[in-house]
Amino acid sequence: PVILAIESSCDETSASVITNGKVLNNIIATQAVHQKYGGVVPELASRAHQQNIVAVVDEALQKSGLNKTDLDAVAFTRGPGLMGALLVGVSFAKGLALALDIPLIEVNHMQAHVLAHFIGPSQPSFPFLCLTVSGGHTQIVLVKDYLDMEVIGQTQDDAVGEAFDKAAKVMGLPYPGGPLIDKYAQQGNANAYKFSQTSMPGLDFSFSGIKTQFLYFLRDEKLKNPNFVEENVADISASLQQHLVNMLLTRLIQASEQTGIRDIAIAGGVSANSGLRNSLKAVGEKKGWRIFIPAFEYCTDNAGMIAMAAHYKFLKGEFSALDVTPLARMPI
Numbered sequence: 001p002v003i004l005a006i007e008s009s010c011d012e013t014s015a016s017v018i019t020n021g022k023v024l025n026n027i028i029a030t031q032a033v034h035q036k037y038g039g040v041v042p043e044l045a046s047r048a049h050q051q052n053i054v055a056v057v058d059e060a061l062q063k064s065g066l067n068k069t070d071l072d073a074v075a076f077t078r079g080p081g082l083m084g085a086l087l088v089g090v091s092f093a094k095g096l097a098l099a100l101d102i103p104l105i106e107v108n109h110m111q112a113h114v115l116a117h118f119i120g121p122s123q124p125s126f127p128f129l130c131l132t133v134s135g136g137h138t139q140i141v142l143v144k145d146y147l148d149m150e151v152i153g154q155t156q157d158d159a160v161g162e163a164f165d166k167a168a169k170v171m172g173l174p175y176p177g178g179p180l181i182d183k184y185a186q187q188g189n190a191n192a193y194k195f196s197q198t199s200m201p202g203l204d205f206s207f208s209g210i211k212t213q214f215l216y217f218l219r220d221e222k223l224k225n226p227n228f229v230e231e232n233v234a235d236i237s238a239s240l241q242q243h244l245v246n247m248l249l250t251r252l253i254q255a256s257e258q259t260g261i262r263d264i265a266i267a268g269g270v271s272a273n274s275g276l277r278n279s280l281k282a283v284g285e286k287k288g289w290r291i292f293i294p295a296f297e298y299c300t301d302n303a304g305m306i307a308m309a310a311h312y313k314f315l316k317g318e319f320s321a322l323d324v325t326p327l328a329r330m331p332i
Ligand code: ATP
Pocket: 009, 010, 080, 081, 109, 133, 134, 135, 136, 137, 160, 161, 162, 164, 165, 176, 177, 178, 179, 182, 268, 269, 270, 271, 272, 273, 274, 299, 300, 301
């Protein structure tokens, strides 16, 4: 099947064309408008999606060398995400499906992050574990089949991407700060500063404690030296990053031991983090895991992963009615 997929759950407007399971392209328009606010402003995101969506979809179609009339279905992110942002994609997809008289396919954004692993040549076998780490989620997913997944551990408060972004914000770095912390961390000493862990039951996570701990740590150090952050940005970034990565890997090791599963994948925006990638490879070698890490362009929000999920839904005949509505919260 030939499917056009649209992603608009947060601050990336993206479109992708997939033919018979092969992602042909992945056009992404990132919204710069949020940078000066230190976080995504929902109303501005919604407006930017409206401004970008036609051009992004046109480009995906054009680069695929196909026409609208070649499409067998239109897919879109139904949720989870920002309601106003999702609405733009859902409405656009509906309009197109109605005009072309082809079926609609709704996709769960978090399922799609996991299914990004089936875009490339190196694919995990079922069942596998996927640590999905993004701006809004931190979960360990037991993946039984393409469309059969179970969350076996998750954050009880903030997402790890949020912890990266908020820590960056208190250091005075622009949004999104995760990639900047990653960049500075590469020149820093990860053992320069120590942070303490909050204990959580089972396979769950908590990242709100480290956020406050980090805030007070900087406040106290700045009282002693007003230029503390500027002078030590690399060491601070490296130490914080290592702490967050250790929290993630501790749980992932437990999940692998509990389930006996050793095909281990990571997904979501934070899976772009070089510290996480390197530590995961090191742990994987020690534990005899097969490690799966998506290409950078399929880590953060993108329509390629939505297209991949839509492909499997098409094969199963899972289509949506034209009165489908977006869901801000949507279980996997
Ligand atoms: P969700 O998928 O949960 O709805 P989202 O769509 O905002 O949330 P993504 O686009 O998948 O999430 O990921 C964005 C997050 O990834 C941001 O918090 C960003 O800081 C973080 N991120 C991206 N690259 C890196 C990196 N190299 N190191 C650390 N964090 C990163």
